[in-house]
Structure formats: structure tokens, C-alpha cells
Amino acid sequence: MASKWYLRPPAWLEAFALVNLGFLAPDIYLAHATNLFHHAAEYVPFYFSLAAPALLAAAAVAAWRGAARRGRWLGLLVGWGAVAVGVAGLVLHLRSRFFYEATLESLVYTAPFAAPLAYTGLGLLLIMNRMVDPEGVEWPLWVLFLALGGFVGNFIFSLADHAQNAFFRPSEWVPVAASAFAVSFLLAPFLFRVTRSYVTICAAVMGVQVVVGGLGFYYHTAANLSGRSASWFDNFVYGTPALAPLLFPNLALLAFIGLWSLRLHLPEALAAGDAAAATPRSLT
Amino acid sequence: MSFRSVFVAVVLGTALLVGAFLVNGYRPRVVTEQPTADLIRASGKCAECHANLHYSVVHEYELSRHAKKGVNCLECHQPARGQAPLDHHGFTIAQRLTAANCRTCHEPVYQQFLRSRHAAPSWAAVHGKADFTEEQVRFAEGFHPGGVDRPANPLVELEGKPAAVSGCVSCHAVGKPNKEDGTIGTCTACHTRHTASVEVARQPRTCGQCHMGPDHSQIEIYEESKHGVLFEAQHKLMDLSVEPKRLTTREMFVPTCATCHMSGLNGMNVTHDPSERLSYNLFAEITTPRPHAARAQAAMRDLCRNCHTQPTIDRVYDQAEKVVAATNDKVKAVKDLVDGLRKDGLLGKKPFEKPIDFAYFDLWHYYGRTSKHGAFMGGADFVQWHGNYPILKSAVEIRAMADELRREHGK
Numbered sequence: 001m002a003s004k005w006y007l008r009p010p011a012w013l014e015a016f017a018l019v020n021l022g023f024l025a026p027d028i029y030l031a032h033a034t035n036l037f038h039h040a041a042e043y044v045p046f047y048f049s050l051a052a053p054a055l056l057a058a059a060a061v062a063a064w065r066g067a068a069r070r071g072r073w074l075g076l077l078v079g080w081g082a083v084a085v086g087v088a089g090l091v092l093h094l095r096s097r098f099f100y101e102a103t104l105e106s107l108v109y110t111a112p113f114a115a116p117l118a119y120t121g122l123g124l125l126l127i128m129n130r131m132v133d134p135e136g137v138e139w140p141l142w143v144l145f146l147a148l149g150g151f152v153g154n155f156i157f158s159l160a161d162h163a164q165n166a167f168f169r170p171s172e173w174v175p176v177a178a179s180a181f182a183v184s185f186l187l188a189p190f191l192f193r194v195t196r197s198y199v200t201i202c203a204a205v206m207g208v209q210v211v212v213g214g215l216g217f218y219y220h221t222a223a224n225l226s227g228r229s230a231s232w233f234d235n236f237v238y239g240t241p242a243l244a245p246l247l248f249p250n251l252a253l254l255a256f257i258g259l260w261s262l263r264l265h266l267p268e269a270l271a272a273g274d275a276a277a278a279t280p281r282s283l284t
Numbered sequence: 285m286s287f288r289s290v291f292v293a294v295v296l297g298t299a300l301l302v303g304a305f306l307v308n309g310y311r312p313r314v315v316t317e318q319p320t321a322d323l324i325r326a327s328g329k330c331a332e333c334h335a336n337l338h339y340s341v342v343h344e345y346e347l348s349r350h351a352k353k354g355v356n357c358l359e360c361h362q363p364a365r366g367q368a369p370l371d372h373h374g375f376t377i378a379q380r381l382t383a384a385n386c387r388t389c390h391e392p393v394y395q396q397f398l399r400s401r402h403a404a405p406s407w408a409a410v411h412g413k414a415d416f417t418e419e420q421v422r423f424a425e426g427f428h429p430g431g432v433d434r435p436a437n438p439l440v441e442l443e444g445k446p447a448a449v450s451g452c453v454s455c456h457a458v459g460k461p462n463k464e465d466g467t468i469g470t471c472t473a474c475h476t477r478h479t480a481s482v483e484v485a486r487q488p489r490t491c492g493q494c495h496m497g498p499d500h501s502q503i504e505i506y507e508e509s510k511h512g513v514l515f516e517a518q519h520k521l522m523d524l525s526v527e528p529k530r531l532t533t534r535e536m537f538v539p540t541c542a543t544c545h546m547s548g549l550n551g552m553n554v555t556h557d558p559s560e561r562l563s564y565n566l567f568a569e570i571t572t573p574r575p576h577a578a579r580a581q582a583a584m585r586d587l588c589r590n591c592h593t594q595p596t597i598d599r600v601y602d603q604a605e606k607v608v609a610a611t612n613d614k615v616k617a618v619k620d621l622v623d624g625l626r627k628d629g630l631l632g633k634k635p636f637e638k639p640i641d642f643a644y645f646d647l648w649h650y651y652g653r654t655s656k657h658g659a660f661m662g663g664a665d666f667v668q669w670h671g672n673y674p675i676l677k678s679a680v681e682i683r684a685m686a687d688e689l690r691r692e693h694g695k
Contacts, residue, residue, distance in 0.1 A: 034373065038336070096336065104310060109328035159304050166316040166324040167308065176304050177297075184297035188289040198289050228322075229371045238374025 009261040010134040013143060014075075016254055017122050017129075018056040021082065024118065025049035026243075031115070033237045041092060045119065048085050052078045056126075075126050082123030089116025108163045114153040118247075121146050121153075125254075137265040141189070143258030148186040150251040151209075155179040157244065171219075175248065178212040181205055186255060189262070199263045206252035206259070213252070216245025314354025322375060326358030333373070344478040349525075360385050360480075366465035381472070384465035394467070396556035398423070403468045405431035406459030410452045412436035415461045420468065428559075429575070438635045455494035483525040488515060491541040498650040500567070501670070505654075505663030506541065514538040528554040533590050549590050552583075561587060564608060566656040569648045570616055571608050600662075607659035607667060611675070615648045618679050621686050630689045640685045647678040 005011045028049055032042040055078050063071030093111035100106070107113070128142045158175035167173060185205045188194060220240040227235030236242060308316075315327045335342045345351055350360075361377040363369045364384035369376045378385060387394035397403055404416055404424035412435045413421050424432040440448045453460075458473040473493075474485040484490055492503030506512040515522075515538045523535040532550050536543055545561060548554035555561075563581035564571050574580060581601070588597045622644045625631050631638055636645070655671025658664070 035333070096332075104307070105312075105315075105328060108311075109332045111332075155300060155304075159307070163308060163311060164325055164328060165321055166311070166318065168321040168324060173304075177301050180300035180304065181293070181297035183300060184293040184295075187296060188293045191292060192289045194289050201290065227374075228376050229374065231371065234371060234374065 008134070009140070009143075009257050010129050012257050013125060013129050013254075014056065014060060016257065017126050018053050018060075020118070020122055020250065021049055021056065021078070022053035023243075030237055030243070031112075031241070035111070039092075041088075045085050045089060045116070048081060048119075052082065072130050075130055079123040079126030079130070082119040082126065084123075086116045086118065086120030086123060089119065090114075092116075108160050112157065112160065114156045114160075117153055118150075121150055134261075137262070140258045140261035140265065144186055144189060144255060144262065147251050147255040147258055148183060148190075150247070150254065151179050151182040151186060154247055154251060155183055157247070161241070161244065175212055175216055175245065178209055178248065182209050182251075182255075194266065196263055196266050199259050199266060203256065203259050206255045209252040210249040213245045213248025213250070216248065217242065220245055312354075314356075318356070323356060323358050326375065327354075327356040330357040330375075341478050344476075348479050348481060350480050355389075359389075364388060364465050368464060381470070381477075382462040382465055382467050383469050383471055384462060384467040386471045387467065390471075393471075393556050396560075397471070398468060399427050399559075400557035401428055401431065401459075401559050402557075403459045404428075404461070406456045407461065407468075408432040408434055408459075410437050410440055410448065410456045415463075417461075417466075420461065427575070442636055458494075481525075482528060486524040486536075486540050486542040486547070488512065488540045495541070498670075499653060500657070501654055501666060502541070502657055502661065505658050505661045505666045508665055509662035511539050511662065515540060537591075539591070544584065544587055549587060552587060564605075564656075564660075566608070566660065567653060569619065569652070570612050571656060600660075604656075604659040608656050611652050611655045611671075614672075614675050614679065615652045618644060618647055618682055621682065625686055625689060628690075628693075628695050630693050630695065638689075640682060640689070643678055643682050643685065647675060647682065651675045651678060 025046060028045045032046065035042060037043060055074055059071040059074035059078070061071075062068075062074065090113060093113045093116060096111045098106045098110040098113065125143070125146055128139075128146070132139045132142055155176065158172075158179055162172040162176065165172060182205060185202050188198065189202075220242045224235045224239040224242055227239045229235045229238065315324065318324045318327065331342045345357070358375060358377070360381060361375075362385075363376065363378040364382070364387075367378040367380075367382075367384060370379045383394055383397070404420055405428045407415065408424075408431060413432050414436065416424075416432060421432050437452070440452065443451075457470070459469045461468050462470075472480075474490055475481055476484050488503060488506055492506075494500075495502035496504060507516070518538055522538060524540070526532075526535045528548050531547055536547070536549065543549060545558040546555055559574065559580070561580050561584035563574060563577040563584070565574055585597055585601070588600075622631070622640065625640070631641065635641060651671050651674040654666050655675065658666030658668075658671055
């Protein structure tokens with residue numbers, strides 16, 4: 001493992017989790033403001049998102065000063081907390097409507113049920129980063145697997161959210177298509193043994209996600225800036241979710257970390273008869 | 285590089301995308317084929333909050349014909365012309381719904397309503413013509429002379445605003461002018477709000493919200509009548525939800541108020557002007573024929589013929605008209621007496637100053653009306669014990685009071 005921190009994928013993964021948890025604070029604030037924080041429980045992820053980055057920063061400082069054990073436990077605490085927040089959020093979001101009606105319509109219009117799983121994903125990343133050997137091939141595969149899970153969420157999100165708009169503009173299908181291919185390309189390494197070339201293709205597919213997310217952010221923001229509410233804040237709270245498209249570049253970044261690490265474990269080309277074997281031999 | 289990985293990735297990605305198209309294809313067309321993005325969002329987004337905040341509102345809407353036809357929340361709640369817009373969690377809605385919102389789809393119905401006594405005359409009966417535009421007054425007077433171009437009811441001032449607001453206005457607001465959009469009244473008084481129901485509007489109890497009590501005891505009379513008794517016994521066998529233009533005596537073989545006064549039974553014209561088939565101003569102190577009385581009575585007789593023979597209809601009209609004439613005579617005799625007292629300066633210049641003012645008001649406003657309504661609606665007890673008997677008793681008492689007043693003043 002490289003000695004410089006910025007050359008070590010686990011350090012980037014830790015930074016990724018820290019920044020994401022922090023970023024979730026304003027995101028959750030906007031999201032739950034649409035519901036006027038109707039239930040007290042809606043404050044839990046907001047406050048958790050404020051506290052978690054501070055705790056992770058403390059964990060990083062502790063690890064840097066040599067108190068690795070303290071840093072590990074702090075990270076695990078945040079990780080398990082995030083998992084709990086995410087799972088509870090999933091259940092509560094579905095409980096808002098879907099559990100009563102159990103219809104496709106209620107799944108579309110219920111509180112975004114997959115959204116809280118962002119916490120669970122980040123929590124699992126933090127836990128994984130402390131439980132899996134970063135030198136082995138298992139580490140990048142777990143990162144890719146969680147990025148894959150994130151893109152599955154993006155696929156569902158972009159489908160359900162734009163369904164609320166009945167795909168009024170055909171361009172609303174673009175993120176659905178983009179996330180579908182992100183899922184399929186990230187899935188391949190779990191089905192077949194892949195090469196560095198495939199990692200390069202995957203990186204390109206992730207690059208497309210960055211572009212799609214950037215365009216989505218632009219269009220969502222532009223729609224809100226010309227929104228019909230008199231209040232700028234209301235336009236952002238009740239209009240299109242401006243921050244949601246940023247999940248695409250965000251998850252692409254996570255995938256880049258995984259691909260970067262995975263690439264170090266892969267051959268340039270496969271030997272004859274190797275092609276059918278899945279990469280994650282050690283992912284058991 | 286393994287082409288198999290790339291191939292499988294492309295196939296899987298395409299499959300996911302096709303799956304998304306298929307799932308989206310299952311969404312109801314009433315949701316996906318709305319003309320604007322706001323209307324699409326409203327088809328589910330409104331219920332997302334309101335199902336938690338006011339479940340009944342959403343549930344009642346879901347039961348409605350509006351819901352079945354894909355009319356969503358925003359279609360009714362968006363501001364009509366002239367209505368002030370209100371920012372509401374990402375939607376622009378009207379602050380208050382009026383007939384202006386309903387008429388965007390139901391214009392002919394609104395025009396029928398506008399000609400009725402439910403419209404301007406209803407509000408004017410409480411507040412006079414002050415709240416109406418000249419055009420509105422002129423229009424309504426064309427159908428109901430003296431119904432709108434009139435002063436406010438003196439009882440409003442005497443009883444005070446709180447009584448008027450919580451009392452009179454609760455019913456008479458059915459014809460309240462909506463100054464911001466220029467319309468009159470609200471359809472929800474009869475059809476209710478989120479059910480927007482023809483079935484509810486056809487229930488006798490719906491009319492009975494206002495047409496009850498001693499001054500217009502139609503619901504009590506109906507309940508006493510054979511019509512009301514049969515409805516009570518057989519309403520579960522009826523279908524009051526049938527579309528107005530398709531309603532027949534098979535679904536509504538027992539009449540409710542709406543059947544006789546508004547419905548298009550067996551192909552007849554539907555009307556939202558309940559006066560359209562009425563030939564007399566029974567509400568008046570001295571009853572006179574309404575404008576176009578002959579045509580109105582012919583329409584009502586046509587309606588009656590859906591269930592009754594001609595001799596029966598003739599007999600009912602003959603008897604009722606005799607009650608009207610007799611009641612007019614009785615009221616007029618007492619009216620002349622009271623007018624004489626006023627002319628001789630024995631009563632105050634303002635209404636409702638002396639006990640005899642109230643006694644006379646009760647005589648025509650309670651007992652006179654009840655007697656006449658009872659006669660037309662088959663309420664025997666209301667013709668007799670709630671009508672003519674109190675008229676007789678009250679007339680005797682008023683004469684005694686008049687004699688006493690004349691003795692006191694030596695006139």
C-alpha cells in the first residue's frame with residue numbers, strides 16, 4: 001500500500017463517506033421540509049448528518065495520531081448508526097403510504113423509499129473499510145458492489161421520480177437509461193472475470209454518469225429558478241429535487257475508487273479458459 | 285479483454301431499460317396523459333400529504349365520479365379567471381373554490397343554477413341587493429321579480445351579525461356573490477366538496493339541510509308524505525348515482541326532492557333551476573303565480589305522469605290550489621287588519637317592534653307557508669295541524685291584540 005494518504009483508496013473512501021454524510025444534512029433538510037418535518041423522526045437523519053462527519057473527522061484525526069483503535073471504533077459507531085438510520089428510514093418512508101395500499105401508484109408517490117438507503121450504503125462502506133483488508137481484491141469488489149447498489153437505487157429513483165412527472169419530457173428517460181447501464185456494467189465483474197480494459201470501459205460508463213448527473217443538476221436547478229412559487233426557497237423545496245442528480249457523479253466517484261483499486265489486481269488480458277470465471281473469487 | 289462481459293452488460297442494461305418502459309406503461313392513462321406537468325404531479329402528489337393530514341378528503345375524492353373520470357385535484361383547485369392565486373407547496377391553487385371553478389367544465393349547469401332562486405335571490409333574501417352588480421340584479425330580476433332588487437331582511441340587523449353569519453348565511457350562501465371571479469354561489473352546497481356527488485345531491489336530507497324548520501318545512505312534509513315513507517322503506521333498492529341524462533323510474537322509482545324539481549326522469553330535461561317546474565310563489569306572504577306558471581306547471585305535470593294517472597294529478601293540483609287560495613284569503617284578512625293598525629299609527633314604523641308584528645309574521649311566514657307546501661307535497665298534517673289550525677288560532681289572537689291596541693289608543 002502506498003505511503004502517501006492520497007494514493008491509498010481506503011483514505012479516499014473514508015473521505016467520500018465523510019463528505020457524503022455531511023452533504024446529506026442540507027439534502028435531508030430540503031427533502032423533509034416538503035413534509036414540514038411533520039413527524040419528529042424526520043429530524044433524526046438531519047441531526048445524524050450533522051454529527052456523523054464530525055465523528056468521522058475525529059476518527060481520522062485519531063488514526064492519524066496513532067490511536068487507530070479509537071478511530072476504528074468511532075468509524076464503526078458512525079457506520080452502524082448510518083445503517084440503522086437508513087433501514088429505519090426505508091421502513092418509515094414505505095409506511096407513509098405504500099404499506100397501506102401496496103400499489104404501483106403508492107410506490108411512485110410514497111416518500112422516496114430508496115432514498116434512506118443512502119445512509120445504509122455509506123454505513124456499510126465505513127464498516128467494510130474497517131473489516132476488509134484493503135490490500136486484497138475483496139476490498140475493491142465490495143466498493144464496486146456498494147456503488148452498484150447505489151446505481152440500482154438511482155435507477156429506481158429516476159424511474160419513480162420522473163414517473164411522478166409522467167416523463168413529461170422525453171429527456172427524463174436519460175437518467176433511467178444511464179443508471180440502467182451503470183448497473184449492468186458494474187454487475188459484470190461479479191459474473192465474469194474481467195480485465196483492465198473492461199475497467200477502462202466501466203470508467204467510461206461512469207464518466208457518462210458524471211455528465212448525466214451534471215446535466216440533471218443544471219436542468220433541475222433551472223426549472224426551480226423559473227418555478228411558479230413566489231418564494232425562491234419554496235421553489236427549491238417543492239420543485240424538482242435539485243441535488244438528486246448529483247447522486248450520479250457521486251456514485252461514479254465511488255465506482256472510480258473501486259475501479260482504481262480493482263485495476264491493480266487485474267491482468268491486462270485473460271488466459272484461455274479464464275473468461276467464464278467470475279472475478280470475485282474471494283468475495284465469499 | 286472479454287467481449288462476453290461487455291455483451292452481457294449491454295444486454296442487462298437494455299433489459300433494465302425495457303423493464304422500466306414496461307412498468308411505466310402500466311401507469312393509468314389518466315395520470316400520464318394530462319396536458320401539463322403540474323396536472324400530472326397533482327394526480328398523486330396532493331394525496332401524498334393530504335392522505336396523512338385529511339384522509340377523509342382524499343378518500344371521498346377517490347369515491348367520486350371525478351376520480352373515476354381522471355379529474356384530479358388541481359383541475360378543480362387551480363385558480364379560475366379572477367381568482368387570487370395561492371402558493372401551495374409547489375402548486376398554484378385558488379384560495380377558495382366557487383361556482384367559477386365548477387363552471388369551467390359544467391357551464392350549462394351553472395347557467396341553469398344562475399336562473400334559479402338558489403342563486404342571487406337566495407343571498408338577497410338576507411342581505412338585499414347590496415352585494416350584487418347591477419348586471420347581476422338585472423339578470424336575476426328577469427326571472428324572479430322583486431327577488432333581488434330588495435332591501436336586506438330586517439331581522440339581520442335586529443338579531444345581529446353573529447346570528448346572521450352562523451344562521452341565515454349558512455344556507456343562503458348558496459347564492460353568495462363571489463366578487464373576485466364574478467360568479468354567484470357554490471355547487472358544493474348540494475353536491476358536497478370532494479365527493480362532488482350527484483347521489484348526495486339527490487338525497488332528501490341534502491335539501492333538508494336548509495329546507496326544514498317552521499318557515500320552510502319541506503323535509504318534514506316530505507317525510508310525512510307517501511313519497512317520503514316509500515323512500516325510507518325502499519331507498520336501498522334505488523340507484524341514485526345514475527348519470528342525470530340516463531335516469532329512469534327503474535333506478536328512481538320513488539321520488540326525492542331532486543326527482544320532481546330537477547331530474548331528467550325518463551328522458552325529461554335536467555335542470556339546476558328548482559323553480560323551473562314550480563307554478564306558484566308559495567314562499568310569499570300572498571301567493572301569486574310565478575312568471576311562466578303555465579309552462580312550469582305543465583312541466584311538473586309531465587313529471588308526475590311518470591308515476592301517476594292524470595286524474596290523480598288533476599286532483600292533487602285542484603286541492604292544492606284551493607288550499608293556496610284559502611290560505612291567501614286568511615292571510616290577507618289578517619294582513620289588512622295589521623296594515624290598518626300601521627296606517628292609523630298604532631304600530632311602530634320599523635318592523636318587529638310590537639308583539640303583533642311577530643304574531644302576524646309567524647302567521648304567514650310559518651303557518652301560511654306550511655299549509656301551502658303541505659298541500660302540494662302530500663303532507664296532510666302540515667296542511668292541518670301545522671298550517672291551518674295555527675293560522676286560525678293566530679288570527680284570533682291577532683284580532684284580540686288589534687282590539688286591545690285600538691282600545692289603548694282610543695281609535
